[in-house]
Amino acid sequence: MINKDPNIDKLYQDTDKAQPPKAIDDAIMARAQQAHQPTRLGRLRPWLAAASVLLAVPILWLMLEQPELQQARQESLQPEPVPSVPMSTDSAKPNAKAKTSADTIDLQDSETDQDTITVTGSRLRHQEPESDAAGLEAPAPAEKKRATAKEVQQDNQAFSELKTEQEAMAEDNMASAPASYVPLNTQMQQTAEAMTDLIARLKPEVLAETEQAMWQGLQQQINQQQWQQSLKTLQQLKQSHPDINFEPLNALLKNISTD
Amino acid sequence: MGKAMNHFVFDLNIPLYNGFMLRRVKRASMTQKSDAQLMSIYAQNNIHSQRAFNILYERHKGPLYRFVLKSINNETQTDELFQDLWFRIIQHKDRFNPKQTFTTWAYTIARRLLIDYYRKQGRRYQQSYDDALPEHNDEPSGEYTLPEQVLQQKRHAKALQKAVTELPADQREVFLLFHESDLTIQQIADITDQPKERIKSRYRYAVKKLKNTLQVLL
Numbered sequence: 001m002i003n004k005d006p007n008i009d010k011l012y013q014d015t016d017k018a019q020p021p022k023a024i025d026d027a028i029m030a031r032a033q034q035a036h037q038p039t040r041l042g043r044l045r046p047w048l049a050a051a052s053v054l055l056a057v058p059i060l061w062l063m064l065e066q067p068e069l070q071q072a073r074q075e076s077l078q079p080e081p082v083p084s085v086p087m088s089t090d091s092a093k094p095n096a097k098a099k100t101s102a103d104t105i106d107l108q109d110s111e112t113d114q115d116t117i118t119v120t121g122s123r124l125r126h127q128e129p130e131s132d133a134a135g136l137e138a139p140a141p142a143e144k145k146r147a148t149a150k151e152v153q154q155d156n157q158a159f160s161e162l163k164t165e166q167e168a169m170a171e172d173n174m175a176s177a178p179a180s181y182v183p184l185n186t187q188m189q190q191t192a193e194a195m196t197d198l199i200a201r202l203k204p205e206v207l208a209e210t211e212q213a214m215w216q217g218l219q220q221q222i223n224q225q226q227w228q229q230s231l232k233t234l235q236q237l238k239q240s241h242p243d244i245n246f247e248p249l250n251a252l253l254k255n256i257s258t259d
Numbered sequence: 260m261g262k263a264m265n266h267f268v269f270d271l272n273i274p275l276y277n278g279f280m281l282r283r284v285k286r287a288s289m290t291q292k293s294d295a296q297l298m299s300i301y302a303q304n305n306i307h308s309q310r311a312f313n314i315l316y317e318r319h320k321g322p323l324y325r326f327v328l329k330s331i332n333n334e335t336q337t338d339e340l341f342q343d344l345w346f347r348i349i350q351h352k353d354r355f356n357p358k359q360t361f362t363t364w365a366y367t368i369a370r371r372l373l374i375d376y377y378r379k380q381g382r383r384y385q386q387s388y389d390d391a392l393p394e395h396n397d398e399p400s401g402e403y404t405l406p407e408q409v410l411q412q413k414r415h416a417k418a419l420q421k422a423v424t425e426l427p428a429d430q431r432e433v434f435l436l437f438h439e440s441d442l443t444i445q446q447i448a449d450i451t452d453q454p455k456e457r458i459k460s461r462y463r464y465a466v467k468k469l470k471n472t473l474q475v476l477l
Contacts, residue, residue: 002444002459004437005466012423012438014416020324020341025316028345032312035349036304 188225191256195222198249204241211240227257290314294361302352315361316345322440323369329435330373332424340376344369362442366450370432377428415473422472430465433458 196219203215214237221230231253238246289310292300300311323344328337347368355364423431429451436447444462448455 002462008419008466008469009438011412011415011419014412015420016416017321018325018328019321021338024338024342025320027342028316028349029313031346032301032316032349033309035352036308 188256191252192222192225195249195252198252202244202246202249204244211237214240222253227253231257294318295355295357295359298352298355298361299357302355312349319362319365323365326366326435326439327369327373329420329423329439330428330431331376336376340369340372344372347372360446362440363446363449366436366440366442366446370450373432418473419469422469425472426465426468430461430468433461434465434469437462 199215199219199222207215214233218230218233218237221227221233231250234246234250234253237244289297289300289307292311292314294315297311297315301308301315324337324341327340327344328334331337331340344365348365355361423434426434432451433447436442436450437444442450444455444458448458451458
């Protein structure tokens with residue numbers, strides 16, 4: 001046990017008893033009071049946590065469900081496959097813009113429907129130059145109604161003549177269009193099949209992994225009609241198999257790629 | 260009628276009086292609470308928390324302030340360190356262990372702040388270079404006698420204050436904790452994380468040096 005030195009202690013007690021400045025006292029008291037503010041919420045912390053979990057779980061569930069919903073929507077909104085044979089220009093609506101999505105098509109249809117119902121004379125006149133085919137069925141404008149009967153008859157005759165001419169042209173086009181496009185597709189398919197046979201004949205039985213991959217790649221590229229890439233792959237195969245005659249295949253590929 | 264009225268007024272006054280007395284008792288009981296109890300109340304964040312903190316602050320602000328001031332002997336820095344010290348006490352009020360004494364906890368924080376301060380200043384917190392010396396158990400001999408005149412006492416007190424600032428840091432620390440903060444040797448050992456015997460040794464060396472310095476000064 002050790003005791004304080006009495007003389008030193010007595011002398012020390014006589015020293016200046018400094019105190020912190022008032023400003024510091026106030027700052028510390030303010031901080032102590034502030035410290036209560038967030039902790040008042042602290043009592044509610046378990047409830048807040050429970051509430052946040054209750055909110056978060058359904059949101060998470062919705063988020064997890066969302067991709068499926070989106071996928072389903074996308075599937076439903078996907079446009080129908082465009083036929084390979086192009087439609088006749090006369091049969092298509094002349095003012096149709098190059099939009100392919102189902103939404104825009106639906107909108108357009110509805111708009112055109114509305115047009116046919118609420119169309120005015122001025123609107124029809126505006127459409128006249130571009131709606132030679134589609135605007136045939138449009139009702140006569142108000143101005144024309146007021147015209148003489150003779151004029152109306154002349155107009156009707158002119159329209160009917162035009163209509164018959166256009167129908168004839170449309171029939172011609174419909175008949176001629178497949179003739180020009182369908183053989184090209186079949187020709188390509190036939191060439192691709194011929195090339196596949198050729199590859200099957202040329203392909204050696206024993207191959208390294210990389211070579212196997214190259215052969216498979218060539219086959220896939222031909223199937224997907226990627227002719228330029230097929231030519232490149234063929235060049236690589238030529239280098240790896242100098243003994244194989246690739247000329248027939250090369251010629252076919254060059255022909256089809258130039259076409 | 261008059262009697263009934265008086266009775267009614269008296270009946271009304273009883274609860275008011277009781278409430279007033281209850282508040283007084285509560286206030287009195289709050290001041291009688293120990294530091295650990297006050298700290299626990301403050302940590303509970305109830306309506307009495309602020310009052311508990313006020314009492315605690317009033318009790319310890321002086322000794323803590325002087326401990327910091329006499330340790331670094333720089334008033335501006337002392338203000339900053341002292342404020343930082345209490346901010347930390349407030350911030351970590353939930354970490355206070357009621358089994359521990361408040362003073363031990365507060366002075367431990369203060370000591371760490373001082374060590375950080377010395378480190379920032381580029382001064383090493385001096386370890387006792389006389390620890391290696393053999394400990395001698397001679398009690399201070401008290402070779403000098405204190406003058407009785409008040410003026411002289413004040414002069415001596417100033418001299419002592421100056422001598423304390425000139426002590427090695429670890430000895431000064433023990434001396435201040437012992438005399439300024441009225442801590443026990445065990446508490447000082449806990450705060451400084453040193454064996455009790457070393458604390459005793461440091462104190463003896465501090466007193467011896469102070470006496471020698473005072474003899475020269477006076």
